[in-house]
Amino acid sequence: MSSVDLTAPRRGLNLADIQGNVLLPYGKQGFPYARYVFLRVDPHKEEGARKFLTLLLPKITSALPWDSKIAFPDEVLEPRPAVAWNLAFTFRGLYALGLPTTTLRAMPAEFIDGMAARAHILGDRPERDRGEEQAAVPPHWDAIWRHAATRTCEPSAGQVHMLLSLNAGFDPKRLAPDRANLSSLLAEARASLEAAYADLVGRCEATGGAVQIVPGHGPDRLPYQDAAAVCDANGPSKREHFGFADGFGDPVFHGQYPAGVIAERAIGQGKLKPDQTWAPLATGEFLLGYVDEAQEIPGQTYPFEFTRNGTFMAYRKLHENLGAFDRWVETTARALARHLGLDPDADLPRARQTLMAKLAGRWPDDGVPLSVAPTWDAYQAFRQHEAAVEARLKADPDDRAAAAEKAAIRRQYVDFTFADDLAGHKCPVAAHLRRVNPRDALDPKLGTRDRMGSALNNRRRILRRGLPYGGPDNATRDDAGEHGIIFMAICASLFRQFEFVQQQWLQYGLDFNVGNDTCPLLGNHGPDAKIVIPADPGSDRPPFIAARIPQLVEVRGGDYFFIPSLTGLRMLALGIVDPT
Amino acid sequence: MSNVAGKAYGMNVITPMKPWKTSLNTLIFRFGRLNPETLSGLLGLSLIHFARWVMIRRDQWPDLGQGSQRHLRNDYMLFCSNFNGTWDQYIDAFSDGIPNGLDLFWYSSTGYPHSVPITPFKDYIRHNQLDTSYYYNATPGSAQRDIKSALRVLPALRRLAALHARQSPAAFAASWRRSITALQNDLGTPGDAPVASNDTREADWNRKAAVEALIRERASRAPDALPPPASAPAPKPRPAKTTSFDGGHYFLTLLIPVQNQTLVKHYGIECSAVQRLRDVLATLPTALQSKATRAIGLNSPFARNRRTHLARLVVINDVQYNGREGEGAVLGAIKQTSLVTPQAQDRLSCPFLLFAADFDAADGSEATVRGYLTELWRTMEPELRAVLENCYGYTRIRDAESFCDYALACEVETTMPFNDYWANAPELPNRIPGLLKRAALIAAAALVASLVLVHASSIVTGALAYAMGAAAGWLFHRARAGKQQQPSGLRSAVPAMIVGALLAAVIAAGRDPASLVVSAAVALFAVLAGRSIVRTGREPFPTAPDSDLRSVLKALYLQQQLVPFVIDHQGVDDAALHAGFARFIAEHAPDNVDAPTQPPGVMRSRGVDGDRP
Numbered sequence A: 001m002s003s004v005d006l007t008a009p010r011r012g013l014n015l016a017d018i019q020g021n022v023l024l025p026y027g028k029q030g031f032p033y034a035r036y037v038f039l040r041v042d043p044h045k046e047e048g049a050r051k052f053l054t055l056l057l058p059k060i061t062s063a064l065p066w067d068s069k070i071a072f073p074d075e076v077l078e079p080r081p082a083v084a085w086n087l088a089f090t091f092r093g094l095y096a097l098g099l100p101t102t103t104l105r106a107m108p109a110e111f112i113d114g115m116a117a118r119a120h121i122l123g124d125r126p127e128r129d130r131g132e133e134q135a136a137v138p139p140h141w142d143a144i145w146r147h148a149a150t151r152t153c154e155p156s157a158g159q160v161h162m163l164l165s166l167n168a169g170f171d172p173k174r175l176a177p178d179r180a181n182l183s184s185l186l187a188e189a190r191a192s193l194e195a196a197y198a199d200l201v202g203r204c205e206a207t208g209g210a211v212q213i214v215p216g217h218g219p220d221r222l223p224y225q226d227a228a229a230v231c232d233a234n235g236p237s238k239r240e241h242f243g244f245a246d247g248f249g250d251p252v253f254h255g256q257y258p259a260g261v262i263a264e265r266a267i268g269q270g271k272l273k274p275d276q277t278w279a280p281l282a283t284g285e286f287l288l289g290y291v292d293e294a295q296e297i298p299g300q301t302y303p304f305e306f307t308r309n310g311t312f313m314a315y316r317k318l319h320e321n322l323g324a325f326d327r328w329v330e331t332t333a334r335a336l337a338r339h340l341g342l343d344p345d346a347d348l349p350r351a352r353q354t355l356m357a358k359l360a361g362r363w364p365d366d367g368v369p370l371s372v373a374p375t376w377d378a379y380q381a382f383r384q385h386e387a388a389v390e391a392r393l394k395a396d397p398d399d400r401a402a403a404a405e406k407a408a409i410r411r412q413y414v415d416f417t418f419a420d421d422l423a424g425h426k427c428p429v430a431a432h433l434r435r436v437n438p439r440d441a442l443d444p445k446l447g448t449r450d451r452m453g454s455a456l457n458n459r460r461r462i463l464r465r466g467l468p469y470g471g472p473d474n475a476t477r478d479d480a481g482e483h484g485i486i487f488m489a490i491c492a493s494l495f496r497q498f499e500f501v502q503q504q505w506l507q508y509g510l511d512f513n514v515g516n517d518t519c520p521l522l523g524n525h526g527p528d529a530k531i532v533i534p535a536d537p538g539s540d541r542p543p544f545i546a547a548r549i550p551q552l553v554e555v556r557g558g559d560y561f562f563i564p565s566l567t568g569l570r571m572l573a574l575g576i577v578d579p580t
Numbered sequence B: 001m002s003n004v005a006g007k008a009y010g011m012n013v014i015t016p017m018k019p020w021k022t023s024l025n026t027l028i029f030r031f032g033r034l035n036p037e038t039l040s041g042l043l044g045l046s047l048i049h050f051a052r053w054v055m056i057r058r059d060q061w062p063d064l065g066q067g068s069q070r071h072l073r074n075d076y077m078l079f080c081s082n083f084n085g086t087w088d089q090y091i092d093a094f095s096d097g098i099p100n101g102l103d104l105f106w107y108s109s110t111g112y113p114h115s116v117p118i119t120p121f122k123d124y125i126r127h128n129q130l131d132t133s134y135y136y137n138a139t140p141g142s143a144q145r146d147i148k149s150a151l152r153v154l155p156a157l158r159r160l161a162a163l164h165a166r167q168s169p170a171a172f173a174a175s176w177r178r179s180i181t182a183l184q185n186d187l188g189t190p191g192d193a194p195v196a197s198n199d200t201r202e203a204d205w206n207r208k209a210a211v212e213a214l215i216r217e218r219a220s221r222a223p224d225a226l227p228p229p230a231s232a233p234a235p236k237p238r239p240a241k242t243t244s245f246d247g248g249h250y251f252l253t254l255l256i257p258v259q260n261q262t263l264v265k266h267y268g269i270e271c272s273a274v275q276r277l278r279d280v281l282a283t284l285p286t287a288l289q290s291k292a293t294r295a296i297g298l299n300s301p302f303a304r305n306r307r308t309h310l311a312r313l314v315v316i317n318d319v320q321y322n323g324r325e326g327e328g329a330v331l332g333a334i335k336q337t338s339l340v341t342p343q344a345q346d347r348l349s350c351p352f353l354l355f356a357a358d359f360d361a362a363d364g365s366e367a368t369v370r371g372y373l374t375e376l377w378r379t380m381e382p383e384l385r386a387v388l389e390n391c392y393g394y395t396r397i398r399d400a401e402s403f404c405d406y407a408l409a410c411e412v413e414t415t416m417p418f419n420d421y422w423a424n425a426p427e428l429p430n431r432i433p434g435l436l437k438r439a440a441l442i443a444a445a446a447l448v449a450s451l452v453l454v455h456a457s458s459i460v461t462g463a464l465a466y467a468m469g470a471a472a473g474w475l476f477h478r479a480r481a482g483k484q485q486q487p488s489g490l491r492s493a494v495p496a497m498i499v500g501a502l503l504a505a506v507i508a509a510g511r512d513p514a515s516l517v518v519s520a521a522v523a524l525f526a527v528l529a530g531r532s533i534v535r536t537g538r539e540p541f542p543t544a545p546d547s548d549l550r551s552v553l554k555a556l557y558l559q560q561q562l563v564p565f566v567i568d569h570q571g572v573d574d575a576a577l578h579a580g581f582a583r584f585i586a587e588h589a590p591d592n593v594d595a596p597t598q599p600p601g602v603m604r605s606r607g608v609d610g611d612r613p
């Protein structure tokens, strides 16, 4: 990072204008609980709906920081809210709110379609059989989505128009060193979430039907979708229900952090330049109205004031078949143990963790990347080193050398590339992590002198937001229970970024040379679903094919949303969006 | 109409260029072939089965008596590609991955906006793109990367079969482990492509009823006769070495004029021939490449031969206009150009039907092309007739022989063919031996630089004189030729150039005789270098091993048999593996390229649509 980055914007982002869920994930900032409430606008009571928005405006949480560590030099620090409120709209929601035709018709096609209509593209339903008529909405979707896909634009009854997300947490600084007050802090956070929800319900009732909550989540058809970090003995954890530590990879883009911080944060999370150093991605990949990685401000609808600082989001409820997962991992881990010359019983935990790591690309317990610690022994060494450094720091918090080592270890969690592992014997080419963010693996000139870094990947990045759902202490690890991940992807173009990753990289394998093999975790799994776990060419052991993977994840519904800026929200609330 | 056939997308882009630039661009292509490094980006992307660039000069549009296209103001460059993935993905990959190479190849196209930033580039491509009316893919379930993988499996299995015959179970198991490790990233599964779009998917299903109706109707219909053409097509001279042949494949390009003078009968309706042609092409059975086409159940007529990798038919209704050509405000002001007076625009005098096919061939000779065309005629005469009866000169076709004559009269040479079925990155010969090239270049550059410095003023004077002479010659020529006819291309400029050169020579010789020698040497060097590039650039690349369709199909078949075999034999002992592989060889015969194998035009050898693989 010696030279000055000439593409860096000369000016910070207007954080007060950007909604808070865009810039950073709440889950990482001490908000373990979320409630997603979907609202419908009565198109005949547009005025009442706008009044609702006007009254809601002061509640909406912006991206202004409350943590001085990542604050821009002259930035105001916001007081940390107990509950973060954020608002987003479907296309039909904007239509119901009376947006001008000129503005609506220049919206992206996939946003106009909505998620249910894109089911065949996303792999959310199988191709129909000869003579079969398919319902407009994929089967197994929660009842709330049953009016989602329709050929008419007329907003019909029961349609989802807005998503209000409430995220609740507590200030980590209030946690006592011995963590004794953890459960009371968590209870407090839950209570503030309930209070916020009650507030919202009251606001909706006050509109006299102009804005209504659309119920229909899960088998009990609840009026909201709850989500929460999976808790273990230490409180909220990074793990999702299968057992993978999650939430490491998250793109870093210009303007997200102040100058002093961003260069460091871009390592492993931004883009890899041809000179093999890392730089933040272009702002326009994640916010509308800015230059993107194609060196242009992509076309967008008018007026620009309405879209600038806004962005798009895919909301998906991904059900996890925990029973099928546990059973398949158990039998396959035994086969893998035999393959590796281990004892299928005594070494089962080791084989299970190795198998899970090869599926995801990270060791499940703590997320150590396979690219950094490819073997069990390397992984154990990594952990021991990490523990030793932690111990030194605990003994002497001012140990500078240990602090530097800890920073270096933390960087290793994201700072890796695949150039030295093209065959995938460290991290399989078809592992989840390598599919969703191939880093430099797709560089067409990888073997040559003029490498291109992550050029072919830079316009496919997504910001992941969301949390697991199904209760923090889900004990019934069966397929039927309500558990999974509320997955949200934020990007400037759902078509180019989210849908591409979902369709071409998760549900297909061309770019990784695996034909139609899909992602071992997320993909649709037919009878021949498999992942090849490559062998080290130097060893005499052949690759292991983990075959007959059952269906592990199923979609239960979702939609595409526009997340306006606070300016955009105000324009909507006032009804002054005017492209003339 | 569909640009999609399984995992392949058929793109056709036709762009205008000023005729004087055509030769220059051809030179760039030839140079690209001399120096395969320029293609490394394209090879690295690994997205393309076959692609081609075809320079269509104004006088090259076939004339079967319907009239020539010499009235056009532009030459045209036709680009046809068979790539994998969606349109946007492909253009993005080009723009992100090999932007510079792309700019070079489209260098001469009028209005080309450069490949970065992306939006104007995409707009330009889409504006000049012709949709594929009919598209056939012999391997719809496998992308180019999948084929390359299978082509690594094929020789490995043949080697293993040979080893199996002579190795003990333990030794064979060791060979097996080594081979499977070498193949570990070549064990993918073929299958349906991800849907290109909702619209493609729906059109695919909606078309089904029409295809089925037409199949019934066609069985009972006699083709309409057309009036005979005004004159018989003249046989075209073929270059000794055609660039339509490359790497064991022939890149056939036919431009067939479509009848546009009388109405024809179609379903009892009077319509134009081009309307009927579009209808015929839209309903011609494609490969069994999706659930909808498998529900129709009838394979493409092209699947009746085992030589055609890909084929397409495209109705070129007309060439595309890219809007008024700008010339710069200052120049416009000097010339007093009226911006409100429309510029002349190109129109073809009739539509053309493009037929482009990539087929296996031993060489580029006329006999080889006739052999292929004869096979087509033999296996799909009714379908060819249904297409060609809409074209000029159709009544000349009586049998296979006259069909070949007809097709050859419509052939245009492919300028730049591209295919990459190299299982392992090829060591393509760099035809300009590196050291020699560099030494020669440095020496020449040094010589030129020093001489130019010494004789700078004379050369400048000479050049000025040349320009003046050329201008004078040009004006003279124009005055003489009058305005009835547009002089065509470089040839018309020759007299002007001679006059200019004479004038320059006289003036320069008077000032500084040495500069004349230097200039002549430089010019000679340029001409010789250009000629040698053009000549060497015509040489075909070597043939990639097993890149013929029969071997490709066998490779795909074997790969699909191998994967379940590997899974079933994980962890078995050496004896069981040895015995199992004996059965594998007996059943799947790796050495027999023709049986058992995968037929052309299907998704995969087995396990389609839910039946267990």
Ligand code: HEM
Residues within 6 Å of the ligand: A240, A242, A244, A245, A246, A247, A248, A249, A250, A251, A318, A320, A360, A362, A367, A432, A433, A436, A437, A462, A464, A484, A485, A487, A489, A498, A501, A502, A506, A521, A522, A553
């Ligand atoms: C039940 C569903 C899913 C599970 C269990 C899951 C699991 C994981 C895990 C364990 C990681 C590694 C942790 C990390 O790097 O942060 C990860 C990373 C990631 N996942 Fe998923 N995932 C799921 C769904 C998805 C979907 C639907 C997408 C995209 C369409 C996606 C995109 C990503 C991305 C972009 C990363 C970060 C990779 C990086 O930056 O290196 N995931 N996921």
